[in-house]
């Protein structure tokens with residue numbers, strides 16, 4: 001693997017994470033518990049689409065095959081996608097979506113703090129811009145998890161259930177492979193393993209405020225680094241790619 | 253007592269006559285308040301129910317940019333709903349009550365959203381025609397006599413003209429595209445044209461609410477005037493990109509300097525208003541289901557803030 005190939009894959013992975021989570025969040029449009037929250041969820045989805053655009057555009061440039069961000073988003077199949085599994089899981093109830101948002105945005109808080117120092121100027125610039133957005137996403141998710149956890153018996157039960165179900169998808173956030181190792185040598189990629197302690201500490205603190213118990217350590221799901229996904233990703237892509245695949249000669 | 257009522261009404265109407273805006277704390281006749289609550293809540297509900305047909309294409313938008321524009325547009329509409337609910341609340345009715353009225357069928361929303369969004373071109377047609385028709389109406393409402401309503405309209409109009417341009421851009425792009433795209437665009441045009449004309453309501457000769465609304469300057473232009481304005485600005489836009497208006501009787505009237513148009517299908521109009529449009533049940537069921545599914549979240553938020561309040565006071 002050359003550095004160019006690694007950088008391509010790394011930007012794809014970051015782009016895919018944003019793209020697939022934005023797809024899930026945008027499903028809340030006109031489905032949220034009240035209007036203000038509908039707008040807030042759409043806001044986050046919009047931030048993530050912007051991030052996906054920037055990352056996938058860069059991936060296309062790095063690869064030099066003339067592919068645009070839309071080519072990469074709309075013409076790759078499931079096995080060529082590298083987003084973490086947690087991004088593609090169906091939304092579940094509002095508690096489930098907010099707990100996922102808490103787990104992911106807490107990770108991203110630490111991750112983009114580091115990525116903005118990348119020796120790769122483009123990744124650093126996207127990282128700095130993203131960090132600002134992620135701070136808001138994190139605050140929003142944290143407030144909701146605490147509010148729901150410490151709200152009624154029912155909301156507490158729902159949050160606890162979401163935490164239990166999502167826990168096994170958090171390990172993948174910190175996984176590293178040859179791609180990361182190669183790019184880390186030159187200070188391009190973030191050492192994700194190093195972020196784990198900070199993440200656990202912050203999540204533990206927030207869940208304690210929400211009267212939620214931390215699940216026991218167990219098996220962590222994996223596969224996305226090799227493009228192996230849950231059954232759900234294919235359905236996201238078949239909806240998302242429908243027009244581009246059905247009318248391959250059209251521009252929109 | 254009766255005398256006092258009459259004096260009040262006369263003073264109120266003089267004030268309106270002189271072009272003053274009415275503000276929430278001002279005295280106003282019960283009929284004025286009632287008319288406004290009905291109109292503003294219908295307007296607010298329309299913005300919110302309108303999120304559904306467009307939301308139907310969010311997961312299938314054909315490019316990242318298209319998805320961004322569509323999501324941001326729907327978000328704007330939700331924001332319009334919020335301003336309008338708040339403006340209606342200044343008349344002493346809560347958002348919960350208004351939503352309750354929507355769910356029981358006491359309050360209406362714009363009939364246009366009882367039509368389905370069937371292809372991507374419908375997203376173009378909705379932005380261009382539906383928002384285009386809404387703008388004509390809303391520009392006129394910027395000078396409506398109730399202050400909070402008029403101010404909400406000023407904010408909303410700015411965003412609506414973006415929506416209209418973006419919708420037109422989708423149609424233009426498709427008309428410059430493949431044969432399939434052109435066919436999709438014309439099909440959307442054929443399905444959305446007449447319902448868009450119906451958005452302005454019955455002909456002036458058949459409009460039941462016209463009297464008071466004009467005297468109190470809630471309404472400043474008649475249904476037919478506004479409809480004519482919309483037709484005149486839209487026909488040319490259609491021609492420029494090669495779309496045909498599905499009305500064989502449409503032609504330029506040199507004498508009146510405007511377009512004559514064919515007969516609107518009022519039977520369809522009243523049927524859809526009456527509940528038998530293609531999506532009436534779907535739209536209402538969706539809103540009620542989502543509202544009910546969100547109840548536990550709203551309850552939890554209330555319980556939490558009550559606890560915070562309690563520990564602050566303790």
Ligand SMILES: [Fe+2]
Nearest residue numbers: 299328329332
């Ligand atoms: Fe609107």
Ligand SMILES: [Fe+2]
Nearest residue numbers: 302329383386
């Ligand atoms: Fe609208």
Ligand SMILES: [Fe+2]
Nearest residue numbers: 329383412415
């Ligand atoms: Fe609009």
